[in-house]
Each structure stands twice: as C-alpha cells, then as structure tokens.
Amino acid sequence: MSQKEIDWRERFPEDVTCVRCLQVKSVHELDRLLWCEECQTSARRRAARRGWAAGVALAVVLGLYIWFVIQPDLSLIPTAWAATLAVALYLGGRVARELFYGYERVANRRAIEATPPAPGASSEARESERDEQGRDASD
Numbered sequence: 408m409s410q411k412e413i414d415w416r417e418r419f420p421e422d423v424t425c426v427r428c429l430q431v432k433s434v435h436e437l438d439r440l441l442w443c444e445e446c447q448t449s450a451r452r453r454a455a456r457r458g459w460a461a462g463v464a465l466a467v468v469l470g471l472y473i474w475f476v477i478q479p480d481l482s483l484i485p486t487a488w489a490a491t492l493a494v495a496l497y498l499g500g501r502v503a504r505e506l507f508y509g510y511e512r513v514a515n516r517r518a519i520e521a522t523p524p525a526p527g528a529s530s531e532a533r534e535s536e537r538d539e540q541g542r543d544a545s546d
C-alpha cells in the first residue's frame with residue numbers, strides 16, 4: 408500500500424493546490440482526488456447533515472405508511488413499531504450519508520469550498536483608491 412501511495416504522490420510537485428478550497432498544501436496532506444483534510448472533513452460533515460435529514464424523512468414516510476396503511480394494533484407490541492422506525496432512521500441516515508459523501512467524491516466539483524473575495528471589501532478598496540486618485544488629481 409505504501410508503495411502505491413509513493414507512486415501517485417511522486418507524479419506531483421511538493422506543493423499542490425487543493426481542488427476544493429484552492430489553497431496550496433503539501434502533497435502529503437492531500438488524498439488521491441487532491442482534497443485536503445479540511446475539505447474532506449467539511450464534505451463528511453455536510454453529508455452527515457443531509458444523511459440525517461434523509462433518515463428523518465424516511466422514518467416519517469415509514470411512520471405514515473405504518474399508521475395509515477398497515478394500521479397496527481398498538482396495544483400489542485408498540486415497542487416493535489417504535490424500534491422499526493428507529494432502525495429506519497438510523498440505517499437510512501447512515502446509508503444516505505455514505506451516498507451523499509460518495510456522490511460528492513465522484514462528482515468532485517472544483518473550488519466548492521473556496522471562499523471568494525468579499526464583494527463589499529473589494530469595492531470599498533476600489534472606492535478608497537479612487538478617492539485617493541481624485542485627491543491626487545486636485546492637488
């Protein structure tokens with residue numbers, strides 16, 4: 408495994424730009440898709456959030472299905488139905504999280520984590536520059 412790792416890293420120079428945040432990092436901090444640690448972490452966090460949302464949605468749909476279609480006699484084994492929903496929430500969330508993360512990895516959209524320069528700051532800078540030029544011209 409380490410031999411393989413050396414092989415792909417050797418094709419790159421020492422400093423490489425992360426394709427997600429456009430920050431220059433050491434090649435050893437990036438993975439094969441040229442994502443840095445922070446970009447992987449934030450993609451995982453985002454996938455976890457969406458995964459939980461999908462799990463909750465699945466559990467709600469399943470709950471409605473059980474309630475209106477199956478119409479169980481809740482006096483018998485209510486915990487079993489509750490456990491069914493809990494499993495749907497947990498497993499649905501986990502599976503959806505992996506799917507969301509896998510999709511982000513495969514789609515590999517460029518510069519999605521990069522912070523563009525704030526438009527307000529740059530226009531202010533330009534204005535103050537113009538002011539200075541105006542003052543220079545009037546002098």
Ligand SMILES: [Zn+2]
Nearest residue numbers: 425428443446
């Ligand atoms: Zn990055």
